[in-house]
Amino acid sequence: MDPHLLRTFVAVARLASFSGAARELGYTQSAVSQHIAALEGDLRTELLTRRPVEPTPAGARLLEHAVPLLLRLDAARADVLRLAAAPPGRVTLAVSPLAVGPRLLAALPATGVTLRVLPPAEVAAAVATGGCDLGLVDGLAAPSDPLRLPDVAPLSVTGVGEDRLAVLLPAGHPFHGRASLRLDDLADARWIDAPGVVPAPAAVRTAPALRYDGTDLHALCALAAAGHGLVLLPRRVAADAVPVSDPRLVHRTELLAPGAPTPPAAALAARLAAAG
Amino acid sequence: MDPHLLRTFVAVARLASFSGAARELGYTQSAVSQHIAALEGDLRTELLTRRPVEPTPAGARLLEHAVPLLLRLDAARADVLRLAAAPPGRVTLAVSPLAVGPRLLAALPATGVTLRVLPPAEVAAAVATGGCDLGLVDGLAAPSDPLRLPDVAPLSVTGVGEDRLAVLLPAGHPFHGRASLRLDDLADARWIDAPGVVPAPAAVRTAPALRYDGTDLHALCALAAAGHGLVLLPRRVAADAVPVSDPRLVHRTELLAPGAPTPPAAALAARLAAAG
DNA sequence: CCCGGTTACGCTTGTCGTAAAGATT
DNA sequence: AATCTTTACGACAAGCGTAACCGGG
Numbered sequence: 001m002d003p004h005l006l007r008t009f010v011a012v013a014r015l016a017s018f019s020g021a022a023r024e025l026g027y028t029q030s031a032v033s034q035h036i037a038a039l040e041g042d043l044r045t046e047l048l049t050r051r052p053v054e055p056t057p058a059g060a061r062l063l064e065h066a067v068p069l070l071l072r073l074d075a076a077r078a079d080v081l082r083l084a085a086a087p088p089g090r091v092t093l094a095v096s097p098l099a100v101g102p103r104l105l106a107a108l109p110a111t112g113v114t115l116r117v118l119p120p121a122e123v124a125a126a127v128a129t130g131g132c133d134l135g136l137v138d139g140l141a142a143p144s145d146p147l148r149l150p151d152v153a154p155l156s157v158t159g160v161g162e163d164r165l166a167v168l169l170p171a172g173h174p175f176h177g178r179a180s181l182r183l184d185d186l187a188d189a190r191w192i193d194a195p196g197v198v199p200a201p202a203a204v205r206t207a208p209a210l211r212y213d214g215t216d217l218h219a220l221c222a223l224a225a226a227g228h229g230l231v232l233l234p235r236r237v238a239a240d241a242v243p244v245s246d247p248r249l250v251h252r253t254e255l256l257a258p259g260a261p262t263p264p265a266a267a268l269a270a271r272l273a274a275a276g
Numbered sequence: 277m278d279p280h281l282l283r284t285f286v287a288v289a290r291l292a293s294f295s296g297a298a299r300e301l302g303y304t305q306s307a308v309s310q311h312i313a314a315l316e317g318d319l320r321t322e323l324l325t326r327r328p329v330e331p332t333p334a335g336a337r338l339l340e341h342a343v344p345l346l347l348r349l350d351a352a353r354a355d356v357l358r359l360a361a362a363p364p365g366r367v368t369l370a371v372s373p374l375a376v377g378p379r380l381l382a383a384l385p386a387t388g389v390t391l392r393v394l395p396p397a398e399v400a401a402a403v404a405t406g407g408c409d410l411g412l413v414d415g416l417a418a419p420s421d422p423l424r425l426p427d428v429a430p431l432s433v434t435g436v437g438e439d440r441l442a443v444l445l446p447a448g449h450p451f452h453g454r455a456s457l458r459l460d461d462l463a464d465a466r467w468i469d470a471p472g473v474v475p476a477p478a479a480v481r482t483a484p485a486l487r488y489d490g491t492d493l494h495a496l497c498a499l500a501a502a503g504h505g506l507v508l509l510p511r512r513v514a515a516d517a518v519p520v521s522d523p524r525l526v527h528r529t530e531l532l533a534p535g536a537p538t539p540p541a542a543a544l545a546a547r548l549a550a551a552g
Numbered sequence: 553c554c555c556g557g558t559t560a561c562g563c564t565t566g567t568c569g570t571a572a573a574g575a576t577t
Numbered sequence: 578a579a580t581c582t583t584t585a586c587g588a589c590a591a592g593c594g595t596a597a598c599c600g601g602g
Contacts, residue, residue, distance in 0.1 A: 027568080027569095028569055028570085030569065030570080030571095031567075031568055031569075034567075034568080038567095050575095050576095051576060
């Protein structure tokens with residue numbers, strides 16, 4: 001179960017090709033074949049079918065383990081290296097599209113910060129693996145509860161904002177114009193699945209109407225307005241959305257910092273935490 | 277960052293000795309020395325001080341990563357192997373001390389089950405790494421919220437019980453005999469820290485009065501009765517404790533199953549889930 | 553001087569690449 | 578027949594153990 005073997009296994013499974021994985025990883029086909037054979041010999045199980053190349057049940061299971069495992073490994077490397085590396089003065093901040101509110105924007109220093117917009121699910125990984133120095137993620141949670149984040153690495157998590165929710169309805173929707181509504185009213189509504197913008201509402205589990213893979217909030221609003229499905233948003237970003245009165249679920253923003261932030265990152269984190 | 281190197285690093289840090297780690301791992305001192313040197317060379321940082329052997333700040337950070345990382349690795353191995361292994365007919369069930377209520381006990385089949393009592397924090401790891409086939413953990417959570425478990429591996433988590441809380445007070449305590457009380461009333465009370473019995477109440481963060489490392493509930497009750505500190509318990513286990521009326525926090529029990537349970541384990545899991 | 557960690561060195565093992573063979577569409 | 582994976586084999590590097598070497602109590 002050498003990480004190298006796992007890494008090629010993941011690549012082979014993703015590309016559905018030994019030779020493709022070899023190209024991607026800078027190996028020869030032969031080496032990739034040997035890697036997979038080594039894994040399969042070690043576990044005494046077929047992990048992939050050949051021709052077509054597809055994971056067997058055991059292989060699929062290993063994949064579920066291998067991906068977060070390799071992520072954690074990279075995170076560990078990056079984290080320790082970051083501790084020793086010279087502080088570069090410039091701070092990059094990973095943000096999910098809905099995580100940047102006016103108060104936080106106001107708290108940003110005039111210079112020295114790079115913003116990188118990522119899907120919510122990737123922000124934690126970006127911070128953990130050192131691609132970014134800090135992160136701001138948003139998501140849905142019970143009031144004053146921290147978000148449930150994948151624990152790829154020991155990150156410090158600080159709540160920096162809570163907002164009530166609102167639902168974006170198409171023009172002709174019967175609920176349009178109501179002062180507020182409860183989530184239960186929408187129990188069997190059709191939602192737009194936009195994992196790159198709005199974190200998936202774990203509670204609301206119905207078949208999504210449409211999937212949007214971008215990170216653009218305006219495109220998502222346009223889709224909702226056109227009637228492709230409903231969207232659950234923090235109230236502040238959509239003035240014309242109908243407020244949700246349910247007090248059990250709020251939109252929450254968290255500040256993520258690695259265990260050993262660089263001095264400039266720590267300074268920015270303090271400013272953002274104070275502003276939230 | 278070979279797992280072998282990480283494993284020896286963890287062993288050396290734990291035993292504070294190169295030669296001790298070598299004995300434990302079946303290597304020579306020399307090999308251990310080379311392992312640590314390889315890690316330090318790879319990360320270009322001192323990870324341990326010698327004489328005495330102690331982790332440096334960077335080493336401490338790496339330790340925080342390495343332990344869960346190795347756990348996940350073992351979990352992955354065990355999980356895939358379990359998929360292929362022959363079903364052995366006997367099921368071992370890891371339980372935390374407070375996770376076994378009367379309903380669940382009634383649901384156990386008359387034969388073929390081994391119970392293993394573990395501290396709550398170790399149950400998930402035991403199931404993930406294959407030491408046990410199923411697990412029952414308890415903890416504190418908001419009503420109808422799943423417990424926050426360390427995600428060592430993709431485990432299926434099913435709630436099998438919720439119970440309200442009660443506080444165990446010493447005989448002469450002013451609150452003794454009250455019909456109920458709120459957690460806020462006990463904001464600056466002194467709690468007994470007993471991680472082997474009662475999962476740490478994340479919300480209640482005060483300096484613990486005393487730490488008890490065993491898994492014996494009766495010993496803990498005796499300590500509380502003797503006035504060493506307060507204990508927060510599910511109401512059902514302590515008839516003489518004062519009920520807590522706070523509706524935001526309940527005692528919850530979860531059933532943990534690996535992604536690929538053996539057939540007998542799956543059958544037992546179904547029975548337990550139905551009973552909860 | 554002893555205990556414990558480091559360094560030097562030889563040997564075994566493992567891993568990669570080249571190249572030929574095998575299999576499947 | 579073409580494409581893709583497997584197998585065979587040789588070269589090279591990595592990893593471990595033995596043993597000599599240091600450095601502190």
